[in-house]
Structure formats: structure tokens, C-alpha cells
Amino acid sequence: MALQERYFARMREVLARIEASQKENIARCAEAIAGSLVAGGVWHVLDTGHMLMYEAVGRSGGLMAVRPVRVSVEVANPARRRQAVAGKKKVYMDEIEGLPRYILDKSDMLPGDVLLIGSVSGINILPVGLALEARVRGITTIALTAVEYSRYLSSAHPSGKRLCEVCDYVLDNCAPVGDTLVDVPELGQGICPASGIAASYVMWALQAQVVEDLLKRGKEPHVYVSNHMPGADERNKRAWAAYEEQGY
Secondary structure, three states, X not given: OOHHHHHHHHHHHHHHHHHHHOHHHHHHHXXXXXXXXXXXXXXXXXXXXXXXXXXXXXXXXXEOOEEEOOOOOOOOOOOOXXXXXXXXXXXXXXXXXXXHHHHHHHOOXXXXXXXXXXXXXXXXXXXXXXXXXXXXXXXXXXXXXXXXXXXXXXXXXXXXXXXXXXXXXXXXXXXXXXXXXXEEOXXXXXXXXXXXXXXXXXXXXXXXXXXXXXXXXXXXXXXXXXXXXXXXXXXHHHHHHHHHHHOO
């Protein structure tokens, strides 16, 4: 079978597993999110992976209530070029002590809000620490992760816990161990990761369920119209103003 055909087949299997195993989890998460929004809370999303911060936010047909948490740590220090210092290495966000607490302090997250944290492996210090600190502050946490993959790995967090073990709710993107779908013996490794498309699949199912839950509560959620559609600018402005006032 050609590599692309194998990819299509394996990706369909992942999506089928999501549909078969995650409907109840999605429903529980949606109920928590809708309840928070109606009560004046905010739905925050922080994804340490590769897709959700763009796929889930500001898209046509997407909820305006999905608010991103964007984190960047930059140091600007222009200087003349010199020989690299031996032993100097890049500093990753996971290595910055106290960063989860700092993110929450600087954010607009409040008790009663919902924070969805996306992490494919779910083992790194930042997402686990963020979930633990958020729960202490009364923020409901949702993990979007690859549960089987995560359990195969050891946590880097001092607690020894994985993201799927510290959040109030867990959504499994059903990506396999190692994330890749197609083995290529000639390369000695797999290709074509599952997690990006799988996480988006879960996220849009979750948004659909949140819309349904809000409508059942008599609340009309506000969604983006594609910028390419006639009158989109005005419609989106009105919808955003209504979201700002109502919170959903």
C-alpha cells in the first residue's frame, strides 16, 4: 500500500477511536464550559503543541468565547558577533522556575473560569504545573492530550504526574505512542503525526457541543463569520460587542 494510502487509513482509525471513545468526555467538558460561560466565566485555551492556538481561535464558525493564552519569553540584546561561549545553551520555558504561577498572575483567569491545556505528551513541566496551579486557584482544567502516549512516557514534572492525571477533565486525542502513523523502514522511523488533526477534531466537536448546551440553556452563543463573506466585518463587530457584554 502506498504511503499516502496508509496514512489515510491510519488517520481514519484515529478519528474513529475519538468518535467511539470521547463523546461522553466531550459532553462533560462542554457542560462545564457552558456552565462557566453562563455564570460569567471565560473559556481559556493554552496549547503547548502545534495547532490549537491557531485552529481553535478566530476561525469561521468558531466560538468567540474561546480565548487564547499566548506566552512568549523574549530577551532582546543586540551585540556584535562573537565566538559562542562553550556550554551556553537555549533556555526552554519548562526550565523557568515559577513560570506557571507567573502566567496565571499575569493572565485574566479568575476562579470559575475554564482552562483547556493542550499537550500531546502531557509530561512536560509547564502544562502539568499550570494545571496544578490553576486548580488551586479555583479554575476548572481540561487536558487535551494523547493518553496512551503520555502513559508510555515518564513525567518531567517534580510531582511525577502527567497532565491527564492532574486535570479535572481529560480529552484524549487518541494519537499513538510516538505520534506517527506510517512506519517507513527505509527511514528507520515513522512519518505523519496524528495529534494535530486529532486535536482539532476533538476541539471542534467540543465547540459544537458547547453551542448545543448553550442553546439548550436559552443562550445564543456568538460565532465568527468568514471575513470573505459579504457583510462579515459588520456582523463580526456586532457579534463581538455582544460577546463582550454577555460572555458567550
